[in-house]
Structure formats: structure tokens, C-alpha cells
Amino acid sequence: MKSFPAGTSVSYTCRPGYRRILGKPSSRTCGEDMQWTPIEQFCTERTCSHPGELENGFTHVTDLTFGSEATFSCKEGFRLIGTATISCVIVAEGVDWNRDLPFCERIPCEPPPKIENGHHTEAPEYVYQTAVTYTCNDVPKGSEPFSLIGPATISCISNDNLDGVWSGPPPVCKVVKCANPRVENGWKKTGLGPSYTYRDSVMFECNPGYSLVGSNVITCGEDNTWLPSVPTCEKMTESGCGAPKITHGVVTPEKPVYAVGESVQIRCTAHCAFPDGAEEMTATCQGQSTWNPLQDCACESEGSGSTPHIHYGRVVDGQKPSYLVGDFITIECYAGYTLHGAARIQYAGENQWTPGVPTCHLSGYIIAIICVIVAVVVILAAFWSYKKFFSQNGNRDSTPCTAEYKSCKA
Incomplete structure (x- = not known):
């Protein structure tokens, strides 16, 4: 019908995706005033159930009514398998989510690469x-x-x-092997040894009257050469100065010899300072290798860590003369020993390492071999003692009988 006389009633059915509101009439009547009554809303959106939470992920939903959407994401280290968005749609006589829930899978890596040797x-x-x-x-x-x-x-x-x-x-x-470094008119202060392999370090010092040109500490590099290159010791002139030696400090400009009156800027390294708290100072050459003023840098305690001593093991990565908080080193045991503890440890300050300095213990198969050898030795010793004991008893038993036999014949 296109027109409705007064007194006409019409009834309604809720569209798909909507449902009746209980207690609200679903019909309306045309009154004498040509107005429809009652006017309350009697259909409302149907709602989907909550899609649920993802294991190792998150569900983002603000509304569950017909036509709304839910989105999903995963925690760090996980990836989403499935659709990231689902919708509440009409299904049969009701509503439901149009897709299955995704899931979060821990992100995989390919097997680690193999290495030669x-x-x-x-x-x-x-x-x-x-x-x-x-x-x-x-x-x-x-x-x-x-x-x-x-x-x-x-x-x-x-x-x-x-x-x-x-x-x-x-x-x-x-295999890394560096040649034995030698410095004429100088000597090795640390790092004495018959041979040098990767990351082995040597510290040099010049004889009196000579000044070091180059770095005083060199390290055996992976290409079988010393880094930086081996220094030299140059004879100093009486009127000049050799480079000032500052603990935990850097000299600028850096030269092997300085003239009288020439000045240098000395800056302390990180976490270090001069006794008065300053991080840099100026020193002037007074002649005869004398600098004025000249002071060593003092460092905070957390930077004074030393390399831990590993019985039957060594540090293979990260070794330094001193350590700052947060520095890492990697430790391995010598052949025939196994590592007990973490191979990679971090400096925590006050000469403490976390999770603790590991130890090297004799490998199980070595212990087994030693036990077998000891067992064989014990068995052989017991057999020898047994044989000797019965040999002596046999001789004692036969002697009286022989004597008695001879006396009978006589």
C-alpha cells in the first residue's frame, strides 16, 4: 500500500543482522492525527561473541555488533599466520565472524651456517x-x-x-701465527712467549735515552701480522723530550720527539680523569725529556677489571688490558677439557663477571681413559702379588717333604 487510512496497523520484521528488542512492539498504527504510533525503536544490531585472545598475541576489538571488525597482532618475536582482520557478518539466521582466528608462530631461522674446522x-x-x-x-x-x-x-x-x-x-x-716481534733499543714489557697466535698482545718499552715511535701495544691480527705495526725506538736529543707516557690518556699532537717549549694536550680516556677531576690538561717540554706538569689519569673502579684467569682455558674474544662495565669476553677450554658455565660473560664492575667466570674440567672421556689405565695397573699388580704369594708358599711346602724323603733313603 502507498497510503494508509486512519486506524490502519502495519507490522514489521527485523532485517538480517538485526533482532527484536524484547518488550518493544513491532507494529505501528495510523492515528486520527495521521501520525504513526508508537515510535520506539524495536530492532537492534545482533552481536558476535568475542573472538578470543591470541596466545603470544593481541586481539584489538572495540565493538562486537553486526558489521564491526576485529584485528590481530603478535608479540615481538612472533609472526601472524592467517588473516589480520575478521568481520562480524550475517551467517544463516544470525551473525558470526567471517574467518577463523589466526595464530602467532615464533619466528624461525634457518639452521645456523656450518664453518670449516x-x-x-x-x-x-x-x-x-x-x-x-x-x-x-x-x-x-x-x-x-x-x-x-x-x-x-x-x-x-x-x-x-x-x-x-x-x-x-x-x-x-x-691457524694464525705472527712472527716474534723485536724492537732494536727496546724490550718487551709484557707478552713474552715462544710463539704468538690470534689476539696475543705485546707491550714494548724503549731503553733509556730512546723514544718510542708508534704504538707501545701491538696485537696479532687474523692475517698473521701485528696491528698496529711493530714500533721503533729512536734516540732522543738532549734538548728535546720524548712522548709523555700517560696511563689511560691520549696525547695530541702525537710525535716521537718534541722541542723544548713545545706543548701537548693530554685527554683522559672514558671513565678516567686527572686527580683534580679535569679530563684534560696541557703539558710543556722542559728539556731532558721532562714535562711539566705531568700526571696520570685515574679511572673509576668499574673500568679497572682485569682478565680473569682460567685454569686450563683461555679468552678467545674481547680480551683487553682493562674492562668497562658492559664489556664481553668469550672463553674456551684447552683440548681435553670441557667448559662448565657460560662461554660469554659480561663485566659487571668491581672485578665481577656475570653470570660468573666459568671453569674448565677434565673431559669425561679423558677421565674414563685414566680410570681404565688405573684399573689395568691395579689388576696387573694384584695378579703379580697373587702369583708371587703362591709361588713362595709352594716352595715352603715342598722343602720339608724333600728333606724327609732324603732322610728316609739314608
């Missing part, structure tokens, strides 16, 4: 935040050991929160 720790699976540590293979006695070049530990990370990648390339295991 070395191996890495194994894990049940390689997923986000999994770390593996590489070590070099042992070599026969008398052969040159392999050195681990590069960070010993790499971790599974994600740059796009979708795919896992390793935090860096794996290290390399190779």
Missing part, C-alpha cells in the same frame, strides 16, 4: 632469540691450533617481524 652448539629448534656458540675443532698434539676469528656467538633475530635472520655472519676457524 669448527662447529656450533645444537638446539632443538632455531627460533627467535636462539643463540648458538661456535668453537674450533681440536688439533693433534704438536699441530698449530685453530683460532676463532669473529664473534663466537650469533643469535636469531628479525628485522621485519616476519622472517628470522642470524645477527651476523659466523666466525672463521683458521
Whole structure:
């Protein structure tokens, strides 16, 4: 009908996606005043149930009514498998979500790369935040050991929160051997040894009357050369000064010899300062290798950590003359010993390391071999004692009988 006379009643049915409001009439009547009554709303949107929370993820929903949407995201280290958005739609006589819920999967990495002459720790699976540590293979006695070049530990990370990648390339295991460094008119203050391998350091000092040109500390690099290059000791002139020697300080400009009256700027390294609290000072050459004023830098206690001594082991990465809080070192045991504790530890200040300095213990197979050898020795000793005992008893038993037999014949 297009027109309705007074007194006409019409009834309504709620559209799909909507439902009747209980207690509200679903019909209206045309009154004498040509107005429809009653005028209350009697249909409302149907609602979907809450889609639920994601394990290792988040559900974002502000409304559950017909036509609304729910979105999903995952925690760091997890990726979303499935659709990120679902909608509340008409299903049969009611409403429901148009897609299944997604789920959050921990981001995986490919198996860590293998390296020549070395191996890495194994894990049940390689997923986000999994770390593996590489070590070099042992070599026969008398052969040159392999050195681990590069960070010993790499971790599974994600740059796009979708795919896992390793935090860096794996290290390399190779034989590194640097020539014995010699400095004419100088001597080795530290680092004395018959041979030098990767990261071994040597500190030099010149004889009286000579000035050091170059770095006083050199380190054996991965390409079998010393870095920086081996220094030299140059004879000083009586009227000049050699470079001032400052503990935990840097001299600018840096030269082997300075003229009388020439000044240098001395700046303390990080976490260090002069006794008066200043971080830099100016010193002037007075002649005869005398500088005025000249003071050493004092460092905070957290920067004075020394390399921990590892019985039957060594530091293979991160070794320095002193350490600041947050510095890392990597430790490995000598052949035949196994590491008990974390291979990579961090300096925590006051000569403390976290999670604690590991120890090296004799490997199980070495202990087993020793036990077998001891057992064999004990068995042989027991057999020898047994044989000797019965041999002596046999001689004692036969002697009287022989004597008695001879006396009978006589």
C-alpha cells in the first residue's frame, strides 16, 4: 500500500543482522492525527561473541555488533599466520565472524651456517632469540691450533617481524701465527712467549735515552701480522723530550720527539680523569725529556677489571688490558677439557663477571681413559702379588717333604 487510512496497523520484521528488542512492539498504527504510533525503536544490531585472545598475541576489538571488525597482532618475536582482520557478518539466521582466528608462530631461522674446522652448539629448534656458540675443532698434539676469528656467538633475530635472520655472519676457524716481534733499543714489557697466535698482545718499552715511535701495544691480527705495526725506538736529543707516557690518556699532537717549549694536550680516556677531576690538561717540554706538569689519569673502579684467569682455558674474544662495565669476553677450554658455565660473560664492575667466570674440567672421556689405565695397573699388580704369594708358599711346602724323603733313603 502507498497510503494508509486512519486506524490502519502495519507490522514489521527485523532485517538480517538485526533482532527484536524484547518488550518493544513491532507494529505501528495510523492515528486520527495521521501520525504513526508508537515510535520506539524495536530492532537492534545482533552481536558476535568475542573472538578470543591470541596466545603470544593481541586481539584489538572495540565493538562486537553486526558489521564491526576485529584485528590481530603478535608479540615481538612472533609472526601472524592467517588473516589480520575478521568481520562480524550475517551467517544463516544470525551473525558470526567471517574467518577463523589466526595464530602467532615464533619466528624461525634457518639452521645456523656450518664453518670449516669448527662447529656450533645444537638446539632443538632455531627460533627467535636462539643463540648458538661456535668453537674450533681440536688439533693433534704438536699441530698449530685453530683460532676463532669473529664473534663466537650469533643469535636469531628479525628485522621485519616476519622472517628470522642470524645477527651476523659466523666466525672463521683458521691457524694464525705472527712472527716474534723485536724492537732494536727496546724490550718487551709484557707478552713474552715462544710463539704468538690470534689476539696475543705485546707491550714494548724503549731503553733509556730512546723514544718510542708508534704504538707501545701491538696485537696479532687474523692475517698473521701485528696491528698496529711493530714500533721503533729512536734516540732522543738532549734538548728535546720524548712522548709523555700517560696511563689511560691520549696525547695530541702525537710525535716521537718534541722541542723544548713545545706543548701537548693530554685527554683522559672514558671513565678516567686527572686527580683534580679535569679530563684534560696541557703539558710543556722542559728539556731532558721532562714535562711539566705531568700526571696520570685515574679511572673509576668499574673500568679497572682485569682478565680473569682460567685454569686450563683461555679468552678467545674481547680480551683487553682493562674492562668497562658492559664489556664481553668469550672463553674456551684447552683440548681435553670441557667448559662448565657460560662461554660469554659480561663485566659487571668491581672485578665481577656475570653470570660468573666459568671453569674448565677434565673431559669425561679423558677421565674414563685414566680410570681404565688405573684399573689395568691395579689388576696387573694384584695378579703379580697373587702369583708371587703362591709361588713362595709352594716352595715352603715342598722343602720339608724333600728333606724327609732324603732322610728316609739314608
